[in-house]
Amino acid sequence: MYGAGDVRVEQLPDPAIELPTDAVVRVVRACVCGSDLHPYHSMPASEQGTPMGHEFVGVVEEVGSDVVKVKPGDLVIAPFAYFDGTCEFCREGLTTSCLHGGFFSTAQAEAVRVPQADGTLVVAPVGEDSALLPSLLTLSDVLITGYHAAVMGQVSAGSSVTVIGDGAVGLLAVLSAKRLGAEQIILMGRHRARTDLGREFGATDVVAERADEGIARVLELTGGRGTHAVLECVGHRPAYDQAVGTVRAGGVISRVGVPQYEEAPIGFGSLFGRNVRLAGGPGAQRAHIEELLPDVLEGRIEPGRVFDRTVALDDTPAGYTAMDERTALKVLVRP
Amino acid sequence: MYGAGDVRVEQLPDPAIELPTDAVVRVVRACVCGSDLHPYHSMPASEQGTPMGHEFVGVVEEVGSDVVKVKPGDLVIAPFAYFDGTCEFCREGLTTSCLHGGFFSTAQAEAVRVPQADGTLVVAPVGEDSALLPSLLTLSDVLITGYHAAVMGQVSAGSSVTVIGDGAVGLLAVLSAKRLGAEQIILMGRHRARTDLGREFGATDVVAERADEGIARVLELTGGRGTHAVLECVGHRPAYDQAVGTVRAGGVISRVGVPQYEEAPIGFGSLFGRNVRLAGGPGAQRAHIEELLPDVLEGRIEPGRVFDRTVALDDTPAGYTAMDERTALKVLVRP
Numbered sequence: 001m002y003g004a005g006d007v008r009v010e011q012l013p014d015p016a017i018e019l020p021t022d023a024v025v026r027v028v029r030a031c032v033c034g035s036d037l038h039p040y041h042s043m044p045a046s047e048q049g050t051p052m053g054h055e056f057v058g059v060v061e062e063v064g065s066d067v068v069k070v071k072p073g074d075l076v077i078a079p080f081a082y083f084d085g086t087c088e089f090c091r092e093g094l095t096t097s098c099l100h101g102g103f104f105s106t107a108q109a110e111a112v113r114v115p116q117a118d119g120t121l122v123v124a125p126v127g128e129d130s131a132l133l134p135s136l137l138t139l140s141d142v143l144i145t146g147y148h149a150a151v152m153g154q155v156s157a158g159s160s161v162t163v164i165g166d167g168a169v170g171l172l173a174v175l176s177a178k179r180l181g182a183e184q185i186i187l188m189g190r191h192r193a194r195t196d197l198g199r200e201f202g203a204t205d206v207v208a209e210r211a212d213e214g215i216a217r218v219l220e221l222t223g224g225r226g227t228h229a230v231l232e233c234v235g236h237r238p239a240y241d242q243a244v245g246t247v248r249a250g251g252v253i254s255r256v257g258v259p260q261y262e263e264a265p266i267g268f269g270s271l272f273g274r275n276v277r278l279a280g281g282p283g284a285q286r287a288h289i290e291e292l293l294p295d296v297l298e299g300r301i302e303p304g305r306v307f308d309r310t311v312a313l314d315d316t317p318a319g320y321t322a323m324d325e326r327t328a329l330k331v332l333v334r335p
Numbered sequence: 336m337y338g339a340g341d342v343r344v345e346q347l348p349d350p351a352i353e354l355p356t357d358a359v360v361r362v363v364r365a366c367v368c369g370s371d372l373h374p375y376h377s378m379p380a381s382e383q384g385t386p387m388g389h390e391f392v393g394v395v396e397e398v399g400s401d402v403v404k405v406k407p408g409d410l411v412i413a414p415f416a417y418f419d420g421t422c423e424f425c426r427e428g429l430t431t432s433c434l435h436g437g438f439f440s441t442a443q444a445e446a447v448r449v450p451q452a453d454g455t456l457v458v459a460p461v462g463e464d465s466a467l468l469p470s471l472l473t474l475s476d477v478l479i480t481g482y483h484a485a486v487m488g489q490v491s492a493g494s495s496v497t498v499i500g501d502g503a504v505g506l507l508a509v510l511s512a513k514r515l516g517a518e519q520i521i522l523m524g525r526h527r528a529r530t531d532l533g534r535e536f537g538a539t540d541v542v543a544e545r546a547d548e549g550i551a552r553v554l555e556l557t558g559g560r561g562t563h564a565v566l567e568c569v570g571h572r573p574a575y576d577q578a579v580g581t582v583r584a585g586g587v588i589s590r591v592g593v594p595q596y597e598e599a600p601i602g603f604g605s606l607f608g609r610n611v612r613l614a615g616g617p618g619a620q621r622a623h624i625e626e627l628l629p630d631v632l633e634g635r636i637e638p639g640r641v642f643d644r645t646v647a648l649d650d651t652p653a654g655y656t657a658m659d660e661r662t663a664l665k666v667l668v669r670p
Contacts, residue, residue: 088560089584097584097609152610225423249424249432259602267597272590272616274432275487278601281610 001052003045007317010049015106015113020066021084023117025058025076028128029137030107030333031307032319033080034167035235035258040320053108053333054080055140059128060121061111069118075128076121077293078114079284080104080141085119095119096282103282108316110335122289125297134304134332135296138172139289142330143303145256146172146233147292148283150180153229153254157181162218162226162246163203165233166194168306168330169256171201173231175301178202186218186227188242194329197305211238215245222248229254232280237261244270255280307332336387338380342652345384350441350448355401356419358452360393360411363463364472365442365668366642367654368415369502370570370593375655388443388668389415390475394463395456396446404453410463411456412628413449414619415439415476420454430454431617438617443651445670457624459632469639469667470631473507474624477665478638480591481507481568482627483618485515488564488589492516497553497561497581498538500568501529503641503665504591506536508566510636513537521553521562523577529664532640546573550580557583564589567615572596579605590615642667 001007015024030053043050060074070076083090083098090098098119106112114120124136138144146169155161159182163173166189177185178201187203188210189195195206207217219226226248232239235257243253244265253276265271271278295301309328311319312335319331336342350359365388378385395409405411418425418433425433433454441447449455459471473479481504490496496512498505501524512520513536522538523545524530530541542552554561561583567574570592578588579600588611600606606613630636644663646654647670654666 092585094585094610152612250427250429255607259607262600262602262604263598264601265597266599266601266613267594269597271613272594275429275614275616277487278606278613279610281607 001039001043002049004041004043006045007052007320008049009314009316015111017062017064018113019115020064021116021118022064023060023067023070023114023121024062024111025056025078025114026061026111027056027058027107027109027335028075029133030056030109030335031137032316032323032331032333033141034169036320037324038258038260040324051106051109053106054104055137056107056112057124057133057137057140058112063117067117070121070123074123075126076123077136077139077289078104078112078121079144079286079289081282081284082114082116082120083286084116085286090119093285093287095286096284108333110313122286122293124293132296134307135302137332138303138306139292139296141284142168142306143172143292144285144288145169145283147176147288148285149173149231149233149254149256149280150176151288152279153231153252155180155182155229158183159229160184160222160227160248162186162188162230163233164188164230164239164242165257166191166198167233170233171198171306172303173233174198174203175201175303177231179301184227186221188214191326211242214242218246227251231256233257235260237264240264247276249274249276252277252279256283306330310334336374336378337384339376339378341380342387342655343384344649344651350446352397352399353448354450355399356451356453357399358395358402358405358449358456359397359446360391360413360449361396361446362391362393362442362444362670363410364468365391365444365670366472367651367658367666367668368476369504371655372659373593373595375659386441386444388441389439390472391442391447392459392468392472392475393447398452402452405456405458409458410461411458412471412474412624413439413447413456414479414621414624416617416619417449417451417455418621419451420621425454428620428622430621431619443668445648457621457628459628467631469642470637472667473638473641474627474631476619477503477641478507478627479620479623480504480618482511482623483620484508484566484568484589484591484615485511486623487614488566488587490515490517490564493518494564495519495557495562495583497521497523497565498568499523499565499574499577500592501526501533502568505568506533506641507638508568509533509538510536510638512566514636519562521556523549523553526661546577549577553581562586566591568592570595572599575599582611584609584611587612587614591618641665645669
């Protein structure tokens with residue numbers, strides 16, 4: 001990406017092992033993320049482009065001398081962050097705060113160098129022609145992000161939940177809330193094809209209105225109380241304000257949309273007076289991938305349904321355009 | 336209070352039963368709260384004064400016809416909020432969000448009308464000459480507020496905790512964190528007499544520095560990580576900023592100081608990027624009083640040590656002055 005709206009596909013040197021803990025993975029499927037649209041809208045133009053992409057499944061081509069858990073030929077899922085799996089944060093499950101970790105940013109490509117390969121890569125027992133690849137790819141980001149929203153929102157049997165945003169993360173937050181036993185799931189979104197998929201994933205109600213009108217509708221649907229959890233899957237400030245308006249006293253606002261704002265109301269009138277909690281953040285927790293993988297492999301969930309377009313690597317710029325213009329929900333990239 | 340710095344003691348008509356769920360309680364001990372200092376600093380002058388006070392223990396004088404759980408002669412503790420104890424929020428333990436509740440505001444007085452007496456009042460099996468009265472009075476606000484901070488901060492065995500503020504709530508947050516098993520308790524405060532009491536309550540470290548210097552000290556004491564929980568017991572914006580700087584990735588900032596600000600940073604750089612959670616709010620949970628009461632009655636904790644001055648009701652204005660000038664930590668009012 002050379003600036004807002006300017007995505008180019010270029011030939012670069014192949015990645016290679018640099019450290020003994022590295023692996024090189026040939027990308028089988030990658031995709032474009034909703035969060036990639038933020039720089040697509042706002043990145044200043046530059047001479048030197050920025051590599052893009054942080055979601056991929058692929059086949060291990062080569063491993064460094066310290067790597068023991070994955071081997072060449074394995075089909076692997078890479079979460080959007082890498083981590084060693086052994087530091088104090090990883091041991092507590094907060095792999096996105098790994099002391100030796102970082103975020104991928106070169107996955108819309110033919111191959112990726114994966115640092116901390118043993119901690120990061122999760123082997124999936126399928127071939128590279130598997131029909132499950134799109135669903136497995138959601139374990140790289142969108143599904144585990146939606147699941148992180150639901151877990152941090154403490155969704156459990158009988159919960160009432162509002163999901164803000166009908167993008168791929170929002171729809172998979174619906175699926176996640178359903179999987180955790182939520183009773184009422186209100187999806188706030190206004191794109192009919194998307195909210196229809198949301199209903200299939202488990203939404204019990206859809207609210208197309210936004211801002212105060214949307215808040216009023218959610219309150220109507222909840223006896224004036226709001227919901228125990230609000231999963232904010234957008235990242236813009238109006239979505240946060242909707243969350244504050246729709247959360248129940250004592251409830252949790254769980255954010256996984258990357259905030260495009262820094263300051264927001266958290267005082268007596270917004271959070272404090274009603275003991276509302278705020279949670280969330282980057283959600284690439286390895287434990288969530290391992291927990292959800294059997295559901296994907298055994299077909300109990302089909303998160304890959306969020307992909308509604310596939311492009312070749314050379315057509316990645318068209319993928320950005322389609323997501324930006326909302327003619328595609330989520331674009332799969334096939335190198 | 337007739338405006339900032341203007342506290343007067345006046346004769347008013349005695350409170351009386353107005354609803355069948357009311358009780359009238361003769362106040363045996365009341366006190367001045369750190370939160371009373373906020374209007375003491377900023378209340379616009381008015382012709383018509385505002386009654387003050389929300390913490391008291393007293394003796395029931397009269398009850399309405401629906402009251403069955405307390406009777407005349409009972410010595411009772413009144414949490415700073417009243418609640419029916421039966422609505423959906425009370426049943427979940429969030430008594431401060433009771434559908435028929437509210438906050439006391441007339442307790443610096445000889446007697447108080449208590450709405451929802453059955454839900455609100457907790458009987459203490461002591462006489463009105465008991466030496467335990469100061470400690471019992473802390474169950475009205477400061478102790479249960481400090482305890483709420485620790486509970487919402489998810490403090491448990493082995494936790495590391497930073498407590499911001501060496502006022503009475505902060506010191507009792509230290510005591511609460513200790514009671515819940517915290518291993519490291521760093522008290523941020525610079526009033527030696529207070530932090531000494533904090534050490535007796537369980538603080539393992541005291542940091543007198545503030546702002547960036549204070550944050551640097553806490554990070555030094557925690558191997559650069561910060562603490563699992565930060566209990567923010569002040570309510571001013573710099574205290575929030577200190578909390579953001581001292582909390583560990585994946586940790587919780589739990590606020591019980593009434594926020595004197597509305598907007599504050601919650602974006603990628605402050606909370607989101609490190610999955611830091613924000614919790615807290617008004618803490619008059621009846622369940623906490625019932626949980627802590629035996630510890631007070633049996634002398635396992637002595638929270639009443641935060642009272643370091645006693646005034647007669649007529650001298651309440653001097654109590655405000657002493658707390659404002661920090662010559663007293665917390666002032667007991669004895670009608």
